[in-house]
Amino acid sequence: MTALVLLDYTSVAIFALTGALVASRAQLDIVGFAFLACLTGLGGGTLRDLLLNRAPIWIADPTYLGFGCAAAVLVFFSAHLIESRYTAILWLDALALPVAVAAGAGVAASLGFGWPMIVVMGIVTGCGGGLMRDVVANEVPLVLKQGELYVTCALAGSGALACALWLGLPAPIPALACAAVTFLLRAGSLGFGWRLPVYKARPPRNK
Amino acid sequence: MTALVLLDYTSVAIFALTGALVASRAQLDIVGFAFLACLTGLGGGTLRDLLLNRAPIWIADPTYLGFGCAAAVLVFFSAHLIESRYTAILWLDALALPVAVAAGAGVAASLGFGWPMIVVMGIVTGCGGGLMRDVVANEVPLVLKQGELYVTCALAGSGALACALWLGLPAPIPALACAAVTFLLRAGSLGFGWRLPVYKARPPRNK
Amino acid sequence: MTALVLLDYTSVAIFALTGALVASRAQLDIVGFAFLACLTGLGGGTLRDLLLNRAPIWIADPTYLGFGCAAAVLVFFSAHLIESRYTAILWLDALALPVAVAAGAGVAASLGFGWPMIVVMGIVTGCGGGLMRDVVANEVPLVLKQGELYVTCALAGSGALACALWLGLPAPIPALACAAVTFLLRAGSLGFGWRLPVYKARPPRNK
Numbered sequence: 001m002t003a004l005v006l007l008d009y010t011s012v013a014i015f016a017l018t019g020a021l022v023a024s025r026a027q028l029d030i031v032g033f034a035f036l037a038c039l040t041g042l043g044g045g046t047l048r049d050l051l052l053n054r055a056p057i058w059i060a061d062p063t064y065l066g067f068g069c070a071a072a073v074l075v076f077f078s079a080h081l082i083e084s085r086y087t088a089i090l091w092l093d094a095l096a097l098p099v100a101v102a103a104g105a106g107v108a109a110s111l112g113f114g115w116p117m118i119v120v121m122g123i124v125t126g127c128g129g130g131l132m133r134d135v136v137a138n139e140v141p142l143v144l145k146q147g148e149l150y151v152t153c154a155l156a157g158s159g160a161l162a163c164a165l166w167l168g169l170p171a172p173i174p175a176l177a178c179a180a181v182t183f184l185l186r187a188g189s190l191g192f193g194w195r196l197p198v199y200k201a202r203p204p205r206n207k
Numbered sequence: 208m209t210a211l212v213l214l215d216y217t218s219v220a221i222f223a224l225t226g227a228l229v230a231s232r233a234q235l236d237i238v239g240f241a242f243l244a245c246l247t248g249l250g251g252g253t254l255r256d257l258l259l260n261r262a263p264i265w266i267a268d269p270t271y272l273g274f275g276c277a278a279a280v281l282v283f284f285s286a287h288l289i290e291s292r293y294t295a296i297l298w299l300d301a302l303a304l305p306v307a308v309a310a311g312a313g314v315a316a317s318l319g320f321g322w323p324m325i326v327v328m329g330i331v332t333g334c335g336g337g338l339m340r341d342v343v344a345n346e347v348p349l350v351l352k353q354g355e356l357y358v359t360c361a362l363a364g365s366g367a368l369a370c371a372l373w374l375g376l377p378a379p380i381p382a383l384a385c386a387a388v389t390f391l392l393r394a395g396s397l398g399f400g401w402r403l404p405v406y407k408a409r410p411p412r413n414k
Numbered sequence: 415m416t417a418l419v420l421l422d423y424t425s426v427a428i429f430a431l432t433g434a435l436v437a438s439r440a441q442l443d444i445v446g447f448a449f450l451a452c453l454t455g456l457g458g459g460t461l462r463d464l465l466l467n468r469a470p471i472w473i474a475d476p477t478y479l480g481f482g483c484a485a486a487v488l489v490f491f492s493a494h495l496i497e498s499r500y501t502a503i504l505w506l507d508a509l510a511l512p513v514a515v516a517a518g519a520g521v522a523a524s525l526g527f528g529w530p531m532i533v534v535m536g537i538v539t540g541c542g543g544g545l546m547r548d549v550v551a552n553e554v555p556l557v558l559k560q561g562e563l564y565v566t567c568a569l570a571g572s573g574a575l576a577c578a579l580w581l582g583l584p585a586p587i588p589a590l591a592c593a594a595v596t597f598l599l600r601a602g603s604l605g606f607g608w609r610l611p612v613y614k615a616r617p618p619r620n621k
Contacts (some may be wrong), residue, residue, distance in 0.1 A: 062530035116269035323476035
């Protein structure tokens, strides 16, 4: 479980940074920074733990909340140094997503679930925090942004983890494969515009 | 429990169609379709199960997720055939609502709760998925649309189920009464404009 | 536990009034009033109980739902008597917040949690219901309103409760200190514009 906890810590810390950056765009005070940082950092894992009917991991280990508060303070005093906060949010989010997906899918695997639940828990853990951040801050959810891969990356990454486990690959490989696939797809989407075909509205009638 | 599971399956499948149709209006890709379809189909039942402090039913039975994905694929390749997607969403939602209310109220009754919890669980299960769909997709929640019956239908339907149980009517009647009352009220509201009196703003002062 | 239950009842009743007032601003019908009143009144405590992995308190005690419905009826027939509904919402919310924070922090303390969890549960219980009300009704969340103290009040109040407990003060004092600190800060923010420094956007470059 130690490796899983480390993954959780890392994803919480990076996601918390994106939450604090969103707070800086909304010009909140330091407590608002900490609130959005903790919501974003802990949201996905909390949703996963609620769905698995167990107490969220930060209830027993307040260190997680410390990461959120530290991210809030760090961003509050340094966000003015960043050239484009929106770009920083996008790329930090792209870094946090693979780690959170690996943590979520890994927890489901360690509990003995089959591949459907591994994939779903990877998606929930990866996308939950960012979704809550965007719904509460009233931004367009990254999850639903048209013409970008987001949920797809989490899906592919946790699928990779499930495949690696099915092939019987030893311990760190499935998580690494998961993180690599998720990050490469998301980075490709951000940097090179990779996308799936979107639903095309029909042409107007009678014309 | 078999009848309840069948009700759950049916409501999940129909609600998932409405989620996929909302995704088509937002021009998402196929994974976005599946995401919104699963959120809408499973949202209400998941909320009910969380409130009842048990693991959501789809954790142990991934078939539910299969319904969501099938609905996504079906809509992705056929939504262009539909004359008005918004009308389709409204009426499919009106079909799914009674089934979900009956499933939710039935679960509460089968667990031995009294009428207040039967009514609340009917409302939560019926209205939760659609509410999540609309909040995430940033549409005006059907639940809160002014001058339409929605929560009221769920309330009346689960009330009918509680009454039928209290009268000691045998097994399929309470669920049928619930679905019939819910559907008739909702259809009447959509088709004939049935409504409750809304809160009237006071007339302007000094005039 | 009796004092805690009384606090819970009080905060549910006052928060429910704010939910019903928001419903009156959205011109909903009586069922919409009851829906928003129950969501607002019960939202924070429900979130707290889900996070603590126990069934929400109103599952076993439907009296809570009765408060929500009573508030809905009361407001439906008397909201036209109120000079400014928005001011009424703000100040009722300011009355409910301290009570809910004290109830939430008190529950965490009574379960033997340390100060981080006491503070977090105070914030979650105090701010959760209002946040749900505002997200569902599509208003700007009070929690995130720029230049006002809100989460900060809950933070300071539950911190005061944790301090009072740490000092070993006898039974009603910690809860009273919590409510007093929360209310004074919130009232000061509403009445006198007290605030924390907000994040200042950098000045435009090259100018």
